[in-house]
Amino acid sequence: xxxxxxxxxxxxxxxxxxxxxxxxxxxxxxxxxxxxxxxxxxxxxxxxxxxxxxxxxxxxxxxxxxxxxxxxxxxxxxxxxxxxxxxxxxxxxxxxxxxxxxxxxxxxxxxxxxxxxxxxxxxxxxxxxxxxxxxxxxxxxxxxxxxxxxxxxxxxxxxxxxxxxxxxxxxxxxxxxxxxxxxxxxxxxxxxxxxxxxxxxxxxxxxxxxxxxxxxxxxxxxxxxxxxxxxxxxxxxxxxxxxxxxxxxxxxxxxxxxxxxxxxxxxxxxxxxxxxxxxxxxxxxxxxxxxx
Amino acid sequence: xxxxxxxxxxxxxxxxxxxxxxxxxxxxxxxxxxxxxxxxxxxxxxxxxxxxxxxxxxxxxxxxxxxxxxxxxxxxxxxxxxxxxxxxxxxxxxxxxxxxxxxxxxxxxxxxxxxxxxxxxxxxxxxxxxxxxxxxxxxxxxxxxxxxxxxxxxxxxxxxxxxxxxxxxxxxxxxxxxxxxxxxxxxxxxxxxxxxxxxxxxxxxxxxxxxxxxxxxxxxxxxxxxxxxxxxxxxxxxxxxxxxxxxxxxxxxxxxxxxxxxxxxxxxxxxxxxx
Numbered sequence: 001x002x003x004x005x006x007x008x009x010x011x012x013x014x015x016x017x018x019x020x021x022x023x024x025x026x027x028x029x030x031x032x033x034x035x036x037x038x039x040x041x042x043x044x045x046x047x048x049x050x051x052x053x054x055x056x057x058x059x060x061x062x063x064x065x066x067x068x069x070x071x072x073x074x075x076x077x078x079x080x081x082x083x084x085x086x087x088x089x090x091x092x093x094x095x096x097x098x099x100x101x102x103x104x105x106x107x108x109x110x111x112x113x114x115x116x117x118x119x120x121x122x123x124x125x126x127x128x129x130x131x132x133x134x135x136x137x138x139x140x141x142x143x144x145x146x147x148x149x150x151x152x153x154x155x156x157x158x159x160x161x162x163x164x165x166x167x168x169x170x171x172x173x174x175x176x177x178x179x180x181x182x183x184x185x186x187x188x189x190x191x192x193x194x195x196x197x198x199x200x201x202x203x204x205x206x207x208x209x210x211x212x213x214x215x216x217x218x219x220x221x222x223x224x225x226x227x228x229x230x231x232x233x234x235x236x237x238x239x240x241x242x243x244x245x246x247x248x249x250x251x252x253x254x255x256x257x258x259x260x261x262x263x264x265x266x267x268x269x270x271x272x273x274x275x276x277x278x279x280x281x282x283x284x285x286x287x288x289x290x291x292x
Numbered sequence: 293x294x295x296x297x298x299x300x301x302x303x304x305x306x307x308x309x310x311x312x313x314x315x316x317x318x319x320x321x322x323x324x325x326x327x328x329x330x331x332x333x334x335x336x337x338x339x340x341x342x343x344x345x346x347x348x349x350x351x352x353x354x355x356x357x358x359x360x361x362x363x364x365x366x367x368x369x370x371x372x373x374x375x376x377x378x379x380x381x382x383x384x385x386x387x388x389x390x391x392x393x394x395x396x397x398x399x400x401x402x403x404x405x406x407x408x409x410x411x412x413x414x415x416x417x418x419x420x421x422x423x424x425x426x427x428x429x430x431x432x433x434x435x436x437x438x439x440x441x442x443x444x445x446x447x448x449x450x451x452x453x454x455x456x457x458x459x460x461x462x463x464x465x466x467x468x469x470x471x472x473x474x475x476x477x478x479x480x481x482x483x484x485x486x487x488x489x490x491x492x493x494x495x496x497x498x499x500x501x502x503x504x505x506x507x508x509x510x511x512x513x514x515x516x517x518x519x520x521x522x523x524x525x526x527x528x529x530x531x532x533x534x535x536x537x538x539x540x541x542x543x544x545x546x547x548x549x550x551x552x553x554x555x556x557x558x559x560x561x562x563x564x565x566x567x
Binding site: 039040041042043044045046047048050051054055056058059062065066072073075076079080082083090091135140142143144145146147148149150151153154155156157158159161162165166169170173174177199200203206207208210211212213214215216217218219220221222223224225226251252255256258259260262263265266267272273275276277279280283284285286287288290291 | 312313314315316317318319321323324326327330336337338339340341343344345347348351387390391394404405406407408409410411412415416418419420421422424427428430431432434435438467468469470471472473474475476477478479480481482484485486487488489490491492493496497499500501502503504505506507508509512513514515517518520521522524525528529532533536
């Protein structure tokens with residue numbers, strides 16, 4: 001295969017990557033709307049360690065099953081195939097749903113289609129998509145939303161706080177949910193592989209990490225609080241407050257050290273529950289000893 | 293007390309049900325639980341203040357794939373109930389609620405990971421009928437039971453715990469209350485550490501210090517910090533994309549057997565052509 005052929009193939013692949021429903025038939029559009037709306041209910045019931053979101057996945061793809069398999073026998077086969085374990089971060093999982101819908105469409109048209117490939121694609125998407133989805137939505141977006149929301153209402157109890165929190169989180173979340181539904185339906189399953197090979201995935205993870213770390217840093221400064229009331233007697237003058245010394249060295253020295261200490265313990269696989277209990281004990285001891 | 297317990301159950305149920313049934317819009321985060329429980333207990337402002345304080349503690353508690361360390365909804369609802377209805381000190385209530393959250397999590401994980409597995413055969417049976425309507429019934433009946441189950445711990449905690457706790461509050465010495473307040477101030481550190489573990493990478497760890505300093509020394513509000521962070525991310529993205537392009541070009545040149553500097557651009561094109 002020479003370079004020219006390769007590049008035209010690439011162009012074709014690039015062209016396909018679109019999140020607009022333009023050019024799709026009205027039936028396609030109606031089905032994608034259905035999947036999008038149903039996908040909100042994905043984890044309404046989480047079927048534990050056995051099947052996780054299997055019933056939600058079936059429910060989300062119901063519009064596709066109804067459309068591609070008017071024949072009840074074939075629809076039953078397709079539905080039984082999808083009763084296996086499913087778990088992808090709720091708002092990015094629609095990519096997998098769109099992709100599966102596209103593959104089910106192919107399956108309904110071609111009698112020799114290998115249905116195992118559907119399961120394979122589904123299974124291979126779960127790990128990476130959840131990893132990225134959790135990092136971006138739970139790790140970064142939720143944190144930014146909470147940081148801004150908390151800052152607005154921690155002292156005043158204003159209703160603006162929770163509302164801003166919900167808006168900051170949900171607007172990108174819902175947009176992402178919709179565009180990934182369309183994207184999944186439009187692109188082939190080689191899309192994710194391409195992202196990985198190009199190193200783009202690594203870059204996205206890194207950028208999300210930077211954004212997250214800055215926000216967590218600011219939140220550590222704002223929400224972890226410590227101030228001591230111990231004073232050192234200074235000869236004939238007024239006693240000197242230890243807190244003033246600590247602040248001169250570095251404002252928020254104890255909070256940042258305590259946080260990094262917790263991180264260090266977590267990375268040594270100490271259970272979080274022990275950290276919480278330990279912190280409570282430390283706090284109560286500080287109170288009893290009159291340090292705070 | 294039964295009435296209070298039912299109110300607490302109702303508050304927790306709403307938060308869970310909306311969270312899991314309508315696409316995880318984060319209504320089960322303490323900051324929103326504070327709003328819901330505050331309205332139900334008739335003191336929205338206090339509810340939101342406690343919710344925001346609990347949010348800082350539980351922000352690292354990522355509820356993904358059934359693995360949780362603590363379960364913030366029950367704790368938040370209980371803290372708000374005790375503060376608004378029994379006049380408990382806020383710091384004490386928050387420390388107590390954190391303990392409840394750990395115990396509630398045991399029941400939560402049990403329902404989420406073990407008990408709900410009994411629904412699996414029902415899913416199989418519903419799928420085998422080939423009717424999407426049956427899937428709907430199976431899915432949403434399970435949802436009602438699961439979310440009601442989640443709200444049971446807080447119901448029990450308020451029903452049985454409210455009276456003894458109310459009596460206890462009056463005898464707690466002030467040094468202990470100071471200790472609880474100190475604990476409430478330090479507990480968010482655990483939450484932050486949990487978040488950090490998720491994103492920690494020694495190459496970018498220094499950005500944590502930047503965020504800390506932006507707030508503590510420069511006194512930027514959170515939106516300001518987010519804006520600075522966005523600029524840094526954009527600049528880094530442009531640079532990294534340029535680097536990626538460069539790397540690709542070098543790779544292409546290597547593949548065609550040309551080392552940089554020995555041939556002019558024209559000759560490289562020629563080589564490409566004949567390859």
